Amino acid sequence: MGLQDEVKKRKTFAIISHPDAGKTTMTEKLLLFGNLIRTAGTVKAKKTGKYATSDWMEIEKQRGISVTSSVMNFEYKGHKVNILDTPGHEDFSEDTYRTLTAVDSVVMIIDATKGIEAQTIKLFKVCKMRGIPIFTFINKLDREGREPLELLDQIEDVLNIETYPMNWPVGMGKRFLGILDRYNDQFIKYNGNEDETYIPMSDMSEDELTEHPTYQETVDELALLNEAGDQFSLDRVLEGEQTPVFFGSALAPPFGVQTFFDTFISMAPAPGPRRTTQEVISPVYPDFSGFIFKIQANMNPQHRDRIAFLRVCSGKFERGMNVNVARTGKSIRLGQTQQFVASSRDTVEEAYAGGDIIGIYDPGIYRIGGDTLVESKQTFEFDELPQFPPEMFQRVTAKNVMKAKQFRKGIEQLVQEGAIQLFRGYPYDSMIIGAVGQLQYEVFQHRMKHEYNVEVLLESIGERIPRWLKKEQVDAKLFDERNLLVKDREGEFLVLFKNDFALRWFIDKHPKIDLIDLYEVN
Numbered sequence: 001m002g003l004q005d006e007v008k009k010r011k012t013f014a015i016i017s018h019p020d021a022g023k024t025t026m027t028e029k030l031l032l033f034g035n036l037i038r039t040a041g042t043v044k045a046k047k048t049g050k051y052a053t054s055d056w057m058e059i060e061k062q063r064g065i066s067v068t069s070s071v072m073n074f075e076y077k078g079h080k081v082n083i084l085d086t087p088g089h090e091d092f093s094e095d096t097y098r099t100l101t102a103v104d105s106v107v108m109i110i111d112a113t114k115g116i117e118a119q120t121i122k123l124f125k126v127c128k129m130r131g132i133p134i135f136t137f138i139n140k141l142d143r144e145g146r147e148p149l150e151l152l153d154q155i156e157d158v159l160n161i162e163t164y165p166m167n168w169p170v171g172m173g174k175r176f177l178g179i180l181d182r183y184n185d186q187f188i189k190y191n192g193n194e195d196e197t198y199i200p201m202s203d204m205s206e207d208e209l210t211e212h213p214t215y216q217e218t219v220d221e222l223a224l225l226n227e228a229g230d231q232f233s234l235d236r237v238l239e240g241e242q243t244p245v246f247f248g249s250a251l252a253p254p255f256g257v258q259t260f261f262d263t264f265i266s267m268a269p270a271p272g273p274r275r276t277t278q279e280v281i282s283p284v285y286p287d288f289s290g291f292i293f294k295i296q297a298n299m300n301p302q303h304r305d306r307i308a309f310l311r312v313c314s315g316k317f318e319r320g321m322n323v324n325v326a327r328t329g330k331s332i333r334l335g336q337t338q339q340f341v342a343s344s345r346d347t348v349e350e351a352y353a354g355g356d357i358i359g360i361y362d363p364g365i366y367r368i369g370g371d372t373l374v375e376s377k378q379t380f381e382f383d384e385l386p387q388f389p390p391e392m393f394q395r396v397t398a399k400n401v402m403k404a405k406q407f408r409k410g411i412e413q414l415v416q417e418g419a420i421q422l423f424r425g426y427p428y429d430s431m432i433i434g435a436v437g438q439l440q441y442e443v444f445q446h447r448m449k450h451e452y453n454v455e456v457l458l459e460s461i462g463e464r465i466p467r468w469l470k471k472e473q474v475d476a477k478l479f480d481e482r483n484l485l486v487k488d489r490e491g492e493f494l495v496l497f498k499n500d501f502a503l504r505w506f507i508d509k510h511p512k513i514d515l516i517d518l519y520e521v522n
């Protein structure tokens, strides 16, 4: 099979959701479709260890399949599916965001009983900002949830995105009768078991269900939606401007999951071209290239190895090939590589372009910020991965002042690697590290101690709201401990506002000062 055909087959995506919305349950169903596991059940055990706890590891533990699958891949109906794991917000780190740079689409799962939950909004917004096509699955229809229209409104409001319901639930919870599959023009009957009955809409007049008041109401509601709602547009979906919304239930007996997945697979984009410092590189470009989006230390406690995750962007990867790290020009032989498969941590001999993810052994030479690896005769680099504005901040000092040198070295390297972000107080110099999740601090402290032999003291200055300033508008006198003025690693000024109130008060007082929010969805 030619490179072009291989690329077209690929569907690389991440499932994003608030903890407990049903990501694990859904993943299990998809793995069943891919024949990677044979039985699905509820994964009840909750995270125990702090490091690298992924929901998948829970699945793996329970099902006895091997650990360390941050990426799962399987064949499904002629497609090659790659699912990338993104940890829930309790294990959040910038890695979660960086992973989003390596996928071609996302599946957003929302709990119908809860709607979009506050702590997860950022994650969803980042997808919208980056223009990643978002497919929405509203889960737990077997329970009494919020009104479907209310849920759609919320998605539109929060993400500033059009919604297009692909199906529409008839009742919910105990009154749940099934879904009107608007896109395929059929009714899918909920029988309370594994069987789903598919009835073409044209045959529905013969079904006694049509007499049911709930069914009638739903048909009327849908007629209204057809008139007043947005039109479906695959182009807009692929631009990230419209999200197809599927209703269903991922838990056994799953409902609406098969139709969702089949439709998703038929619509989700295959890998596309990517921008580089030289030209746009198409996935069918013959030379191998890829970028690193995540480095995981100590994934497996038995091997204290570090693994860099690389997304193949063009050409074909073959084991043992020589590539260059574009940033340093250093040549390296990719000998020890792994493709992450749920059933085993197989050594991968070759991986094709477009979305395939390989794990490569990292002797400490890669940077998470998006190091590019290219076939030797090439020198281009993919766009650097964006920095995501952190929200938690801590002042950091070395416990023992005699260790200042190692302290600086450790911080420098960990910042370079992208494990944490460093800010400098202004005008009084102090070191403040920012993170998007608590886990990053724990990893930071642990690595400083074990890799650089420095114990660090962290003093929290709490969750803050960062807003960037234009240089010409900076006036240090306006800021204090409450609204702290700092510089980022590019030397840009930003203010860490104590809270929403402090931010609003400042805007009121100084309307002429522009405050830039890097999370603004437009």
Ligand code: GDP
Residues within 6 Å of the ligand: 017, 018, 019, 020, 021, 022, 023, 024, 025, 026, 042, 043, 055, 088, 139, 140, 141, 142, 143, 248, 249, 250, 251
């Ligand atoms: P995650 O934290 O997003 O991975 O969520 P899980 O998949 O672990 O699910 C969280 C809880 O919700 C578990 O107890 C599941 O059994 C339950 N759950 C998941 N999907 C459904 C569903 O469709 N209906 C109902 N009633 N419960 C569900």
